[in-house]
Amino acid sequence: MKAVTGNRLDDGVVVYLGDDDRWTSDLSAAARFEDGDAKDVLAAAQKRVKEIADAYLIEVDDSGAPAGRETLRETIRKSGPTVRLDLGYQAEA
Amino acid sequence: MKLLKLSRGRLYPALEEPLSEVSLEDWLDNPQGHADATALKISNDVSLASIRCDLAGFSTIILEFPAFKDGRAYSQARILRERYGFTGEIRARGDVLRDQLLFMARCGVDAFEFTGDADGANEALKEFSFAYQRAADDLQPVWRKRLDRAAAA
Amino acid sequence: MYRYDEFDATMVAERVAQFRGQVQRRLSGELTEDQFKPLRLMNGLYLQLHAYMLRVAIPYGTLSSKQMRRLGEVARKYDKGYGHFTTRQNIQYNWPALVDVPDLLDDLADVEMHAIQTSGNCIRNVTSDQYAGASAEEIEDPRPYCEMIRQWSTFHPEFSFLPRKFKIAVTAAPHDRAAVKVHDIGLILYKNEEGETGFEVIVGGGLGRTPYVGHTIRKFLPKKHLLSYLEAILRVYNLEGRRDNMYKARIKILVNSEGAEKFAEAVEAEWAQIKDSGIDLPREEMARIDAYFAPPVFEKLSDESAVLEEKKASDKNFARWLRLNTFAHKAPGYAIVNISLKPIGGVPGDISDVQMEAVADIAEEYSLDEIRATHEQNLVLPHVKKDDLYAVYAALKAVDLATANIGMVSDIIACPGLDYCSLANARSIPIAQRISERFADLGLQEDVGELKIKISGCINACGHHHVGHIGILGVDKKGEEFYQVTLGGSGAEDASIGEIAGRGLSSDQVVDAVEKLVGVYRERRQGKERFLDTYRRLGAEPFKEALYEAA
Ligand code: HEM
Ligand code: SF4
Numbered sequence: 001m002k003a004v005t006g007n008r009l010d011d012g013v014v015v016y017l018g019d020d021d022r023w024t025s026d027l028s029a030a031a032r033f034e035d036g037d038a039k040d041v042l043a044a045a046q047k048r049v050k051e052i053a054d055a056y057l058i059e060v061d062d063s064g065a066p067a068g069r070e071t072l073r074e075t076i077r078k079s080g081p082t083v084r085l086d087l088g089y090q091a092e093a
Numbered sequence: 094m095k096l097l098k099l100s101r102g103r104l105y106p107a108l109e110e111p112l113s114e115v116s117l118e119d120w121l122d123n124p125q126g127h128a129d130a131t132a133l134k135i136s137n138d139v140s141l142a143s144i145r146c147d148l149a150g151f152s153t154i155i156l157e158f159p160a161f162k163d164g165r166a167y168s169q170a171r172i173l174r175e176r177y178g179f180t181g182e183i184r185a186r187g188d189v190l191r192d193q194l195l196f197m198a199r200c201g202v203d204a205f206e207f208t209g210d211a212d213g214a215n216e217a218l219k220e221f222s223f224a225y226q227r228a229a230d231d232l233q234p235v236w237r238k239r240l241d242r243a244a245a246a
Numbered sequence: 247m248y249r250y251d252e253f254d255a256t257m258v259a260e261r262v263a264q265f266r267g268q269v270q271r272r273l274s275g276e277l278t279e280d281q282f283k284p285l286r287l288m289n290g291l292y293l294q295l296h297a298y299m300l301r302v303a304i305p306y307g308t309l310s311s312k313q314m315r316r317l318g319e320v321a322r323k324y325d326k327g328y329g330h331f332t333t334r335q336n337i338q339y340n341w342p343a344l345v346d347v348p349d350l351l352d353d354l355a356d357v358e359m360h361a362i363q364t365s366g367n368c369i370r371n372v373t374s375d376q377y378a379g380a381s382a383e384e385i386e387d388p389r390p391y392c393e394m395i396r397q398w399s400t401f402h403p404e405f406s407f408l409p410r411k412f413k414i415a416v417t418a419a420p421h422d423r424a425a426v427k428v429h430d431i432g433l434i435l436y437k438n439e440e441g442e443t444g445f446e447v448i449v450g451g452g453l454g455r456t457p458y459v460g461h462t463i464r465k466f467l468p469k470k471h472l473l474s475y476l477e478a479i480l481r482v483y484n485l486e487g488r489r490d491n492m493y494k495a496r497i498k499i500l501v502n503s504e505g506a507e508k509f510a511e512a513v514e515a516e517w518a519q520i521k522d523s524g525i526d527l528p529r530e531e532m533a534r535i536d537a538y539f540a541p542p543v544f545e546k547l548s549d550e551s552a553v554l555e556e557k558k559a560s561d562k563n564f565a566r567w568l569r570l571n572t573f574a575h576k577a578p579g580y581a582i583v584n585i586s587l588k589p590i591g592g593v594p595g596d597i598s599d600v601q602m603e604a605v606a607d608i609a610e611e612y613s614l615d616e617i618r619a620t621h622e623q624n625l626v627l628p629h630v631k632k633d634d635l636y637a638v639y640a641a642l643k644a645v646d647l648a649t650a651n652i653g654m655v656s657d658i659i660a661c662p663g664l665d666y667c668s669l670a671n672a673r674s675i676p677i678a679q680r681i682s683e684r685f686a687d688l689g690l691q692e693d694v695g696e697l698k699i700k701i702s703g704c705i706n707a708c709g710h711h712h713v714g715h716i717g718i719l720g721v722d723k724k725g726e727e728f729y730q731v732t733l734g735g736s737g738a739e740d741a742s743i744g745e746i747a748g749r750g751l752s753s754d755q756v757v758d759a760v761e762k763l764v765g766v767y768r769e770r771r772q773g774k775e776r777f778l779d780t781y782r783r784l785g786a787e788p789f790k791e792a793l794y795e796a797a
Contacts, residue, residue: 010273011343012297050275053293069725073664077295081665083593083675087326087341088296140485161284162367164407168484171404176519192268192285199403220264223253225397226473227524228404235253235397236531243530 001062002038003030004045005077006055014077014089015052017045023052025089027078028064097214098182099203104194104214107204112153117144132184137165141172148179156202158187167200174201174229191217201229247308247616248393248538250358257400258355261362265289266348273345288368288406289351290336290361294666297341301364302354306374306392306416307335309617311610316357318602324350329602331587331595333659333710334413335373335619336364340666362400367408369399369480373415375423376620379539380628382576385443388418388435390536391472394527398473405480409487410495412480413452420739425621427451427460427741428713430497431479433472444468449479449509450501453707457743458498461506463513470532474525478517482509542614542629547579551632564639566688567650572635579632583613585625585642586649586657590686591679594660595623604645612638623659624652654691655699655764656682659710663703663720664727670703672720672727672753677701680757685764694764697777700735713737715778716763717744718756729756733763733789734781747790762792 004017005027015023016030024030033041038057045055059068066074080088097104115130117139132153135141148154154173156166166185173179184204185197191209194217207214227234233241250258265285272282286292290301302317309317317337321329324346325339332338342350354360364371372392379387395414399405405412417424418435426432432448445467451460467475479497486504488494501509527535558565573582585605588594597605605625609617612634613627620626630638642648651657658681661667663674678701685691700714704721711717717732728750735744751759764777766789771780781789 007293007297010345012293014296049278050273053279071725072727073295073670076664080296082673083665083679162407163489164405165485165489167404167407168481175523190281193407196403196406221260221401222256224403225257225400226402236527238253239251239534240528240530
């Protein structure tokens with residue numbers, strides 16, 4: 001399964017494309033796509049140049065957690081630096 | 094494509110009059126065969142050291158900026174102006190972006206094949222009042238202004 | 247210190263205004279991200295994993311108290327209360343919002359600071375010896391020449407779209423604290439046999455994917471020709487450097503593929519043509535810039551300080567800090583103080599807003615208003631009276647900035663790695679933290695002596711791992727973090743590129759590995775040998791054996 005992510009243009013924070021087609025800061029609320037459909041969804045997201053700096057696809061498992069080769073990278077993006085637990089989304093949890 | 098020409102610090106839209114272009118390689122191969130050419134096209138990977146002939150027969154030299162990242166033609170423009178003393182038009186062709194016009198102009202380019210907005214282009218040329226270094230334009234470097242001011246004081 | 251005149255101030259202010267317009271055009275959608283990216287990079291603005299990152303230049307590492315205070319304020323106002331000092335005498339903020347950056351840059355411009363050319367394929371922030379103007383070793387202060395280079399390279403119309411980024415470092419001391427041999431251009435100011443001072447010009451050093459120690463292409467360059475000679479080098483590079491492959495685009499590849507001699511000939515030929523064309527600064531302008539760096543007026547003091555001796559005898563921790571963190575000053579009765587940004591278990595180079603303001607206050611009171619940033623991610627108070635050293639120590643200690651470990655095993659250089667950087671393969675900071683904790687005992691560290699550990703999270707080598715006595719490089723093996731150890735590198739006057747020790751280690755193994763390497767050294771060292779000396783004498787074998795025997 002795939003999800004669409006990027007950094008929000010105006011402030012740079014990590015966001016994911018949600019089911020309602022709006023951006024969300026919560027990966028577990030992100031829309032999940034079959035690999036086949038994901039490319040078209042990404043292409044559409046990339047056209048939203050006023051909202052997002054750099055959209056790309058990530059792999060997620062059935063529960064919506066990062067998966068595959070970039071698991072560590074995407075886990076750090078979704079949570080925050082592992083050396084500063086007081087920063088990033090992990091700080092709000 | 095639109096053409097902007099620089100005149101006394103301002104860019105003006107210009108009519109695209111047809112040029113008779115010849116590449117540097119072809120011209121070096123056979124100068125007589127291209128006697129009617131008015132524009133010399135120099136790609137950005139050739140060494141200008143190969144120019145031994147007179148450039149005065151050309152009214153225009155066209156330099157290539159194939160991608161914004163590729164800055165070789167900035168050096169070529171300066172060498173043409175400062176070393177070969179070329180006084181005709183130097184025209185930038187390719188990926189010519191608003192935020193590069195000032196740099197190109199400072200290196201001696203005075204015509205731009207530019208697709209953007211002419212007003213924006215003129216704003217871009219005026220974004221800086223001074224320059225730190227001497228280049229191919231007639232802007233006085235800051236150090237010269239400092240000396241003049243000290244002398245006047 | 248250099249102060250802006252109206253010309254400098256106008257250039258920086260106009261740059262901020264220009265960037266404000268570019269940000270506006272991006273937000274309105276007039277510019278796409280692809281078009282905007284090179285523009286923001288030339289203003290030091292990256293996009294990292296979590297947010298934007300802004301890299302602010304500290305030209306040749308020199309800061310006033312006022313500037314440091316402003317860096318602290320900026321951290322609080324626009325960021326999350328801290329900054330990160332890098333190996334290139336820059337400071338990075340990890341969380342600014344794009345919409346705020348123009349205001350942030352205005353706040354910096356107020357105190358004569360900027361983020362110009364801290365990224366992009368242009369001439370970057372010029373770096374120098376952090377002890378410049380304070381150490382007895384130097385021929386003269388190298389910073390006026392750095393300032394001349396800063397001005398000449400700022401918005402250089404011909405050299406803003408080079409094949410790749412371009413880094414220049416200048417030193418004037420026999421002890422190279424600026425790593426000049428691993429820069430695109432390294433300049434060493436020295437006095438020749440005729441008693442004239444000028445530069446040795448070294449070209450084509452660098453780290454990254456293919457590390458090289460630079461080559462001397464000119465033994466002696468008269469000072470007055472500095473800028474025209476640099477212009478000749480840059481022109482040859484701009485025209486001839488490779489542009490087909492980003493990893494082969496640095497000048498080091500050109501120099502090493504053509505051969506240094508042939509490259510030098512091309513530079514000399516170009517220089518002959520432009521040498522007298524009005525690029526070099528006239529004497530008056532050189533003197534004007536020079537005057538800003540005139541040595542401060544030092545009090546006439548005895549080199550002995552009774553206060554100091556007394557405190558040294560009564561406070562063992564202070565005595566250790568004195569031994570490890572202070573350095574000889576050229577004026578009697580003064581010392582150079584190093585502030586370690588490597589607390590045990592901390593993040594190398596990180597400093598909080600409150601700490602920055604404290605350092606500003608301390609420098610104002612005790613160091614003639616001056617602070618330096620070092621390429622080893624530490625800070626320096628260049629001019630402290632020996633009589634004041636204890637007070638400075640106490641004030642630093644009060645804000646947790648008195649760790650006595652300069653040059654020691656816990657004074658680790660580490661790049662941001664996968665905790666922040668979008669190019670990373672693996673994390674760097676946690677490895678640094680764990681090594682630091684393993685060697686937490688400062689007495690043990692002092693016994694081990696000088697040992698430079700440098701960690702990069704990928705082959706770009708921002709953490710200088712190639713020139714670490716022990717270098718650690720993060721690699722990715724099927725999605726897992728692994729670390730490759732290199733041995734015997736040095737970034738100093740005895741520069742060398744480290745050798746790969748063997749197969750990669752897991753993050754658990756790598757900390758043990760450092761301990762094993764230190765074990766071999768302590769067992770086999772002779773006399774006053776440093777780790778690096780023992781390594782060079784014995785060769786890699788005993789160290790490799792220790793690393794891989796039990797693992
Ligand atoms: C966090 C965002 C950063 C990014 C995206 C980044 C990117 C890069 C890249 C791509 C290179 C290789 C360039 C080449 O070889 O052509 C490089 C080299 C380097 N970077 Fe960074 N870097 C970052 C942070 C840092 C930091 C925090 C430091 C200082 C601690 C730093 C200092 C250096 C140095 C010293 C080099 C080696 C230059 C050389 O090869 O001569 N960078 N960086
Ligand atoms: S070495 Fe790699 S991981 Fe570390 S900061 Fe540089 S690019 Fe990022």
